[in-house]
Amino acid sequence: MSGQTVPVDYSGHMLDLDEDEDLEVFSKAPVADGNPMPNSPSSMVNQFRLEEDEPQDVNAKDLFITVDNPESHITAIETFIMYRVLTKTTRSEFDSSEYEVHRRYQDFLWLRSRLEETHPTLIVHPLPEKFVMKGMVERFNDDFIHTRRKALHRFLNKISEHPILSYNQHFKVFLTAEELTSHRKQGPGFLSRMGETVRAVANTVRGLKSRPEEFAAMQEYVDDFSNKICTVDKVTQRIIKEEREYLDELKQYGPMYGQWAESEGNLAEPLKAVASCVERCGKETEEHAHHLSEVLVPTLHEYILCAETLKAVMRRRDHIQAEFEAKNEALASRKSEQEALQEEVDGLSDRMEGSNEALKGDWFRWKAGMRTDLKSAFVSSAEKNVDYYEKCLAVWESFLLSQRAESSDQQDGEDVS
């Protein structure tokens, strides 16, 4: 295993690495060309801490990305969807202020894997899943594409808001290059991820000497959070299901008032009015279930995937620590090659420190983002519920009004006669 800290090349070329080698590509200074940010880990941490206390000024946002316009592309071999990615920016690193490119899901996968490789202990926002588990008939039905597009949009925006990742060279290439295929090399990138995963799992099974307390706490939190968010998602899905079944019954129930009205005289009018009320409330119910699906469910789903990302990040961090510890032990037991080994150990130690600091910083950032996102989604859902009940209230109150008007008419009639 090469012990040298490999100078990182961010021009888009893949590093030539053997498959056996440690394929973790990382850096103490994860910056692209011309990045004004300081290089040392500690100052990075300070940077992050600052961001936790002061919410990011919206006016400071200088990178705007949208993902839209899904189009079906049919070739001889396959069918896939192309999404349009529009970028508007004032950043000096970009040659132009506007870009329009077309990307497919695979391209997004590529981008994310490059980001993770470059910054193994930063929290890279997850992508929507490759497949949907629960019995999808068509791979590309409208709902699926709609959901995926929204998630891809979220993904790019999350990256663009990240103080480090948004300056990543691969990210820039993704947003600007007309053709991405020349930049993507199918080789080590994917394999490296696979290799890393296997090794990371192996290392955690072997166990670390001792995980620093803050990371132990982090791990515990991540496990708990993962459970909770999965449960909240399940409950939400169940609510939607129950609401849809309720709606089905309402659709049978309402018209019965109308049918009854046909055999009635004086009662026909109020009966028909009730039928109409039930129908309108049904529509509101439908809208409500739809809103849950559009707003709360995708957010919860995103954070379920985030939890998995966090677990992977923690594994990688553990792995980096394990490597250092292993080398350190070797240093202690070996008599020869002390100098060379020492150098290696120092390198791994630096790498470990850097990774830990990177994660710590990003952790606060992620938590703040999670809080904002989930809070916003819950608030929105609560608002929608209030809105739903207010609309139904109005429906029934107008019915009451109509009936009271009726009865006062009748009374007037009676008085006159």
Add this chain to the structure above:
Amino acid sequence: MAEDGRDELLGTDGDSEPLVAGRSLRNKGVEQGCSLLRRMEICVAEAEKRSGRNTVNMQEIFTVYLIETRSMEAVSEGHNSAPDSLWRRYSEFELLRSYLIVTYPHVVVAPLPEKRAEFVWHKLSADNMDPDFVERRRVGLENFLVRVASHSVLSNDKILYHFLTEEHGWREVVYETGFQAKAESRLRALSATFRVRNTDKRFMDMKHYSDELQSHTSQLLRARARVADRLYGVFKVHGNYGRVFSEWSAIEKEMGDGLQSAGHHMDAYAASIDDILEEEEHYADQLKEYLSYAEALRAVCRKHELTQFELEMASQDLISKKQQREELATGIVRTFSFKGMTNKLFGQEAPEQREARLKLLEELIAEGEDTVKEKTVECQEHVERAWVDMQRFEEQKDKDLREALINYAVMQISMCKKGIQVWSNAKECFIKM
């Protein structure tokens, strides 16, 4: 549903809002003729469990209901005297109603609350001993008594008065009226098929309407129960939010408080459906009353068919007897008869025999004419009285059901207001997250 006078005058039970139509129904009942309700305030105050031996000498537990009566004078003079009271069980109410429908076949008699819980949505108990069911039955029995006591015809019935005032020996008095024999023949007639030539179109239309009413109310009740079931599910799942938010809040620092209190509101939301649906049962009861009323209406129409049929039969019989007389008198046989045949085969009978037979026939014809007169009167009276009562019923039904629909809307509004409150609170908690 007829409003119990008790709420207004005794003012004890504060939880039921006086319903507009109920009040006017009571007033209307009081205005019509010298109804019992005008003279006396009636309510079914309580229910209690008793045990005793039934007709096959087996131990059973049953519920009895306390009927309280008080003369209107005492009430208006502000005397706080204790009301007269007695206990009755459901089967006695059934007996009373049986008696009334047999004795007054032209009246659309108010129904009793259901014997067994039907159209139940699954969480609601179908148990007759369930306290909520007993309570709703108490209300239904009171409603029955008030309706019957405010009816211009029924309110004058002695048996009814006796039912309300004398606890012991009432059953015997009812049986002594001999109504049971009539009850049996009525039941047979109701289910019999017979061809009637001339029926009053209004009654046939009304009978058709009663079928429609029955069909629509029962369909509606079934659908409503299914809707209630589903709504219950939606609310209860939110309880799971309560639990998970609480657990989640334990691992969060800044978000903890907001999540925790939001969770409490979710629990409250989940719990609120029980009262909401219990309240809705009153609406269902109002529909059930008219489901049963449909049957009573149908019975009145059937009675018309029956009386008309009997009249037609009696007329037919009279005609054929008169024809027989004519044949005997003139010797001309127009119709086939065994006598005619045997006469032909064995020779004419003796003049004395003929005389005897003629005389008998005359008597039968006289009887037959009386019968026809009777039946004509019966038929006509039934048509007149029943038509009046059916008009009354129709007016009452329109008013009551409209009131029921308004109540339903009021319940929906109340549910919406609760929902707005809970979710506004939850929103505040989420904002604090």
